[in-house]
Amino acid sequence: MKYLTAFILILYSSYALSLTAPKASDRITVAVSPSLPPYVFSEDDTGLQLQILKSAFKDQGITNLDIVYMSNKRAGQSLEQMQVDIAMNYAGVTSPAIFSSQSLLAYQNVAVSLQKNHFKINTVYDLSGKSVVAFQNATEFLPPPFKTLTTKLSSYEEVVYQAAQVDHLMKEWVDVVVLEKRVFLHYLQQYKESHPIKPITIHPIFPEAPRPAYFNSKVLQEIFDTGLAHIIANGQYSKIMAFDGSDYAQAVEPNSIK
Numbered sequence: 001m002k003y004l005t006a007f008i009l010i011l012y013s014s015y016a017l018s019l020t021a022p023k024a025s026d027r028i029t030v031a032v033s034p035s036l037p038p039y040v041f042s043e044d045d046t047g048l049q050l051q052i053l054k055s056a057f058k059d060q061g062i063t064n065l066d067i068v069y070m071s072n073k074r075a076g077q078s079l080e081q082m083q084v085d086i087a088m089n090y091a092g093v094t095s096p097a098i099f100s101s102q103s104l105l106a107y108q109n110v111a112v113s114l115q116k117n118h119f120k121i122n123t124v125y126d127l128s129g130k131s132v133v134a135f136q137n138a139t140e141f142l143p144p145p146f147k148t149l150t151t152k153l154s155s156y157e158e159v160v161y162q163a164a165q166v167d168h169l170m171k172e173w174v175d176v177v178v179l180e181k182r183v184f185l186h187y188l189q190q191y192k193e194s195h196p197i198k199p200i201t202i203h204p205i206f207p208e209a210p211r212p213a214y215f216n217s218k219v220l221q222e223i224f225d226t227g228l229a230h231i232i233a234n235g236q237y238s239k240i241m242a243f244d245g246s247d248y249a250q251a252v253e254p255n256s257i258k
Contacts, residue, residue, distance in 0.1 A: 026064060027064050027065075027066050028057075028062065028064060028065050028066065028085045028086065028220070029065075029066045029068055029083075029084045029085045029086070030053065030065055030066065030067050030068065030084065030085065030086040030087075030088065030213075031068055031069075031070055031074075031075035031078050031079065031084040031086065031087045031088065032049075032050065032067055032068070032069055032070075032075070032088045032089075033069070033070075033071065033072050033075070033088070033089055034069035034070070034071075035160060035161050035162060035163075036049075036089075036162075036183060037183065037186045037187075038182055038183070038186050039105075039180075039182070039183070040088070042069050045067045048105060048182075048240060048241065049088055049104055049105065049211070050067065050088075051240045052104045052105065052228070052231070052237065052240055053065070053086075053088070053104065053213060053224075055227070055231050055236055055237070055240065056224050056225075056227030056228040056230070056231055057223075057224060057227055058227070059226075059227035059230045059231055059236075060223050060224070060226060060227040060230075062223070062227075068084065071136060071137075071160060072089045072090075072091065072136060072137050072141075073091075073136070073137055075087040075088070075089060075090065076089075076090045076091060076092045079092075079098060079214055079216065080092065080095075080098070082216050084216075085215065085216055085217065085220065086213050086214065086215055086216075086220075087213070087214045088211075088213055088214075089141075089211070090214040091137055091140035091141050097216065098214055098215070098216065099214070099215045099216075099217070099218050099221040100212040100213070100214050100215075100221070101212045101213045101214075101215065101221050101224050101225050101228065102212060102225050102228055102229075103210035103211055103212050104211050104212065104213060104228070105210075105211055105241065106208040106209060106210050106211060107180045107208070107209045107211055108180060108181040108182070108204065108206075108208050108209075109141075109142060109178065109179065109180050109181070109206040109209060110178070110179070110180070110181045110184070110202050110203060110204050110205065110206065111127065111132075111176050111177070111178050111202075111203040111205050111206075112169060112176065112177050112178075112179070112184055112200055112201070112202050112203070113169075113175060113176050113200065113201050113203065114169065114170075114172065114198050114199070114200060114201070115198070115199035115200055115201050116198065116199070117175065119175070119176070119201065119203075121176070121201075121203040121205060122203070122205065123205055124143070124145050124146050124149055124205050124206070125145070125149065126205075127149060127153060127176060128149060128152045128153065129152070129153070129154055130153060130154060130175040130176050131153065131154045131155040131156075131174045131175045131176070132150075132153050132155070132156050132157075132174065132175065132176045132177070132178055133156075133157045133158070133159060133164075133165050133168050133169075133174045133176075133177050133178070134156070134157070134158050134159075134177070134178040134179065135158065135159065135162055135165070135178070135179045135180070135183075136158050136159060136160045137158065138158055138178060139158075141209070142178070142206060143206065143207070146178075146206075154175075155174075157174075162179055162183055162184075162187060163187045163190065163191070165177040165179055165184070165187070166184065166187045166188055166191045167191065167195075169200070170191065170195065170196075170197055170198055181202065181204075184202075188200075
């Protein structure tokens with residue numbers, strides 16, 4: 001009897017898997033922020049995060065990805081409402097219906113100030129009294145003390161398009177900008193092509209933040225994690241991560257994953 005029971009469970013598991021595993025004809029919708037170089041370049045659907053995602057899925061024979069661009073806040077809502085299959089950045093509370101993958105990479109959020117101001121910013125509390133411009137939804141993504149501290153700043157603003165943070169800092173309209181380090185360096189290089197720049201100080205006051213992808217399907221998440229483990233093991237992951245924020249878009253080979 002116990003063998004019959006085990007056989008039935010195996011059949012049931014296989015049947016359940018067939019209902020949830022993606023078919024070759026299925027389109028998998030991925031919600032991504034439209035403004036996050038070098039992690040995402042919306043112009044050609046490339047960037048560090050997207051290349052890792054595509055490479056891991058391609059390793060598993062999946063190439064039918066539809067990349068849709070929206071704010072992190074809307075992406076989270078769309079994931080929760082099952083309007084998209086995957087969200088690349090999600091600040092909500094993970095529920096039993098949302099499954100996080102292994103981390104694709106880690107963000108290093110930092111505070112950046114002008115060197116001339118000689119600010120001593122060793123912890124988040126040293127931002128007190130200063131004017132700060134952060135990325136959209138920063139109070140949800142950064143550790144809790146940051147959200148509490150915003151009430152003690154001389155001014156606080158969040159922006160969607162992060163190129164504006166570099167401009168505000170260089171024009172001394174703000175004391176400090178808070179954003180991811182690679183993102184800042186990417187926009188700084190772009191800015192200096194047409195504007196003079198001033199020396200800056202980068203204050204690494206936040207811990208590294210692992211960045212998984214978030215799924216509505218446990219099966220799809222497990223398929224992705226398997227592919228991710230494979231590309232890490234075979235060296236493809238290291239090749240993707242070798243590019244920095246200044247040259248990633250140009251360095252992608254013409255025949256790379258699209």
